[in-house]
Amino acid sequence: MTVAEALQEATRLLGGAAERPRLEAEILLADHLGCERSMLLLRDREEIEDAGSFWQKIQRRRDHEPLEYITGRAGFYGQEFLVAPGALIPRPETEILVEEAAAMIRRREAKRIVEIGVGSGAVSVTLARLFPELEIVATDISPEALAVAAKNLRRFGLEDRIELREGSLLDPVPEAVELIVSNPPYVPEGTPLEPNVADYEPHRALFAPGDGTELLRRIVLLGKERQVPVVCEMGYDQREGMESFFRDAGIEAYRFYRDLAGLDRGFVVSFGDEVKSKK
């Protein structure tokens, strides 16, 4: 079978499972052939080698496995990260968390920060690349996620500046840090999710008890205890819950940020010297 024929057949097979079947067929075939997607057109008459393993990948996608787990790679902030089951696939909206954390690092001239729930490492790696002087301690409760993060640290040559520690929240970080950044699990337990997420991505990276804000609240309280700012991603519908928590906890210096769709997507809380306006 030639490249052109395989693409046509793969596109047809992916019709029910993928939103953009042609694009995904091209990505999977380029991955199989070890070439750029843009090269497929030039190779369209070439016979495919080891076609069996290509069709296996198409079948995995038909079974709703995320494309990124099949190729083992995901794009984030213009870079390619390694991903594997056990670590959440980094999401585009989390790039805004990076921007918010970067603004805070710049303002505070922070040199040492912590990320809670490092996952694949996308957030910490991106921040370390933006700030060449920055040192990061990054925690996670999942050894599988930490193994993926370790690979990404090596990939970007950042093992000296990002230290991974296994444990919950800040338990493994007794020392002082200047900022807490986190994209913790915040989906309320029991929320029905798409099969590509629910059946493949790690549940402890996604779900939190009750209304989903429990970890967000605990992280804010850790910021309060240590008197350091907190930048967190949250669910689009969690603003009200967080606002009432801030009120009850006597926290006034916070603001919410939105994603590109205009939905509430996270918050920044300042403790200590800065007072931010409530938006």
Ligand SMILES: C[S@@+](CC[C@H](N)C(=O)[O-])C[C@H]1O[C@@H](n2cnc3c(N)ncnc32)[C@H](O)[C@@H]1O
């Ligand atoms: C939503 S994922 C975020 C991963 C990555 N930072 C990103 O933005 O793509 C949440 C991560 O938090 C980790 N996690 C869950 N509970 C935790 C806890 N109590 N302490 C530290 N990490 C936790 C999960 O294992 C998962 O890797």
